[in-house]
Amino acid sequence: MGSVTISRGFFTCLLCFSTLSTWALCFLIMMYPSDLSIVMKHKSFTEPSQTRMPSLTTPKSDIKQVLEDEFDKHIDLVKILKLRAKITRQRLSSNMTMLIPPHQQDGGRVHFYRSKTMKTPPKGLQFIPRQRTCAVIGNSGILLGSKCGAEIDAHDYVLRSNMAPRNNYTDDVGNQTDVMTVNSMATKEALKCITNESSSCYFKYLDTYRYLNGSILWFSKFGVSAKSHFQFVNLFRKHKLNILIAHPFKPLNGMIASLWNMLKKKYSPSSGLFLYTVSVSICDKISMYGFYPFGTAPDGSDLPYHYYNDKFNSFKSGHNIPYEFRKLLSLSKQGYFRIVTDKCVI
The missing domain is CATH 1.20.5 (Single alpha-helices involved in coiled-coils or other helix-helix interfaces)
Structure with a gap:
């Protein structure tokens, strides 16, 4: 028995x-009905992805198809799902790092949620829905003259960093913006202007925010207090701007540094690394643009630090950008995303 x-x-x-x-x-x-039906094979390469896209006159539907072909060459969804699970376990998913208070949808009372001890998001928050394709945009001078704008806008969702301008650069960086990060320094500078209508910079910032109408403004570096949060909300309400404000529930710097093994290096993760980390929980297929930490292009020409100014500096900051670039390049080679550092036209 x-x-x-x-x-x-x-x-x-x-x-x-x-x-x-x-x-x-x-x-x-x-x-993932259309992606797990076949085994995704990542084609390894020794250089960053050199995307050859159609010209800007090509219909967007055709650009999307070419974009899908590029993803098929570089993306390994199994690895992405494993990384997404790890990021979620470490409480770095967008549901914990991009808290959008409910008052911004219904016009009700202003609430401000932020707690270092909060274990779960408060009820009533709005979250970013899962996206199929995303473009994460850095601000390197490598974008200048790239003609990547149409390709960037062909993605379902576009995330940008540090209030980088698009006006006059749309051919290179595109126009669509769904998320824009704001670091601590930019937040302080903005508050000096938006709280004083008589200041010379008030309307400059107002024009910038009008250009971001319909986007999410993410104060990623935890540098916004309840008071400043209300000041931004009041400005957007006063001028009837449909801008949602998001912020993390606690400081993310150490958490992201730990995720990418940067704690011992004593460097602060950049806004671009913040953006990529969170985008993994939102996006199935990611393209990275404007992540290139060198002052010299592959053809030997000089590059400005940012695509929107002509400053040529030593690229020194509180971030270890070369280390981050090597890390991102390694992840790209393993199939986590595609990184584009070349021009996007034939």
Whole structure:
């Protein structure tokens, strides 16, 4: 009887495991119906992705198809899902790092949620829905003259950093903006202007925010207090701007540095690394543009620090940008995303 009992238990466990495996497979297929039907093979390369895209006159639908072909060459969804799970476990998903208070949708009372001890997001918050394709934009001078604007805008969702301008640069950087990060320094500078209508910079910032109408403004570096949060809300309400304000529930600097093994290097993660980390929880397929930490282009020409100014400096800052670039390049080669450092036209 003992052997019969063991056999029945064994077959019962086997049946349970088979059932659970079937449910898990069905769940993954439902989440990614068009991507897990084939095995994604990442084609390794020794240089950053050199995308050859159609010209700006090409219909957007055609550009999207070429973009999908590029993703098929470089993206490994299995690895992305594993990284997404790790980021979620470490509480760095967008649901914990981009808190959007509900008052911004219904015009009700102004609430400000931020707590270093908060374990779960408060009820009523709005979250960014899952996106199929995303473009994460850095601000390197490598974008200047790249003609990548049409390709960037062909993505479903576009995330940009540090209030970088698009006006006069749309051919190179595109126009679509769904998320714009604001670091601590930019927040302080903006507050000096928006709280004083008689200041010379008040309308300059107002024009900038009008250009961001319909976007999410993410104070990623935790540098906004309740008072300053209300000041931004009041400005946007006064001028009827549809801009949502998001911020993390606690400082992310150490958490992101730990995720990417940067704690011992004593450098602060850049806004670009912040943006990529969070985008993994939002986006299935990611393209990175404007991430190039050198003052000299591959052809030997000089590059400005940012695409929107002509300052040529030593690229020294509180960030270890070369280390981050090597890290990102390694991730790209492994199939986590595609990084574009070349021109986007034939």
